[in-house]
């Protein structure tokens with residue numbers, strides 16, 4: 339039995355935690371605040387994946403203080419990209435220096451983590467799972483079941499093999515990228531096309547893949563992003579990005595867009611983590627871009643003007659989960 343630490347008991351964090359617990363492992367959640375920890379400890383949570391499953395509080399530990407949690411075998415970092423620096427400060431007080439799997443979208447977190455923890459302690463990962471919250475103690479897993487890991491990394495092979503086995507026991511399908519750049523840029527390519535367009539148009543992923551103007555824009559973005567990576571000499575793990583963009587949209591068809599959820603809640607979005615690095619790379623390698631900068635400008639405008647704030651993003655009704 340392994341002990342897994344999860345920083346950030348949000349959508350992704352609770353899905354991972356619930357699956358580890360079901361596979362018979364021990365889970366410690368590190369929460370952002372005493373209130374968040376208290377609520378989780380008091381109420382537990384429901385997860386629909388797609389069948390309902392209640393995760394009772396007696397099965398896991400949770401605290402907002404890393405020092406009061408158990409030593410763990412691996413830590414899974416499940417906070418938003420811009421929350422990584424704060425999470426790192428707490429991470430230092432964890433009773434042992436376990437390796438960390440970072441599951442953030444985008445690139446912004448990666449340099450910070452490598453610099454602060456060292457390349458032997460941090461592994462880049464990504465998930466194709468779509469997860470959203472129905473209410474404060476119910477999360478919906480709307481599709482996608484892969485965790486992508488890099489074949490080549492500085493983390494000791496034995497530790498990586500353990501993690502690999504525990505993830506598989508927890509029901510994840512593992513997919514391999516050649517190395518960390520291929521993984522991070524490949525996932526960024528998919529996110530940079532799908533998430534911003536869905537948020538601006540206020541459409542679910544599935545609608546973007548249906549024949550029509552939005553699908554044409556989606557594919558234009560995917561072509562631009564692929565060209566940028568090609569010019570920079572980066573080979574993304576997805577061999578056919580255009581096809582993969584459409585496939586991800588279909589597989590997570592009912593997933594409410596996470597950028598849109600943040601915009602409607604007036605929260606900071608991950609736009610800078612997802613689109614900015616791609617645009618900087620385009621500038622550096624003189625790649626012609628038209629659609630992606632427009633998406634960036636629109637999202638920045640929406641974030642600052644707050645015109646979507648207070649709106650509702652419909653979450654799928656439970657009966658319609660795949």
Ligand SMILES: NC(=O)c1ccc[n+]([C@@H]2O[C@H](COP(=O)([O-])OP(=O)(O)OC[C@H]3O[C@@H](n4cnc5c(N)ncnc54)[C@H](OP(=O)(O)O)[C@@H]3O)[C@@H](O)[C@H]2O)c1
Pocket residue numbers: 345346347348349350351368369370371374416417418419421424425426428441442443465466467468469470596608
């Ligand atoms: N959701 C998806 O479908 C999905 C899919 C693939 C990848 N991802 C990536 O996974 C990451 C997490 O996404 P998410 O949807 O799970 O976000 P989320 O629901 O907002 O979860 C983040 C959680 O971390 C907590 N947190 C913030 N700062 C913390 C700290 N210093 N210490 C401990 N906990 C802290 C947050 O608390 P508060 O809410 O109180 O701030 C929240 O509960 C993102 O980078 C996202 O791009 C998400």
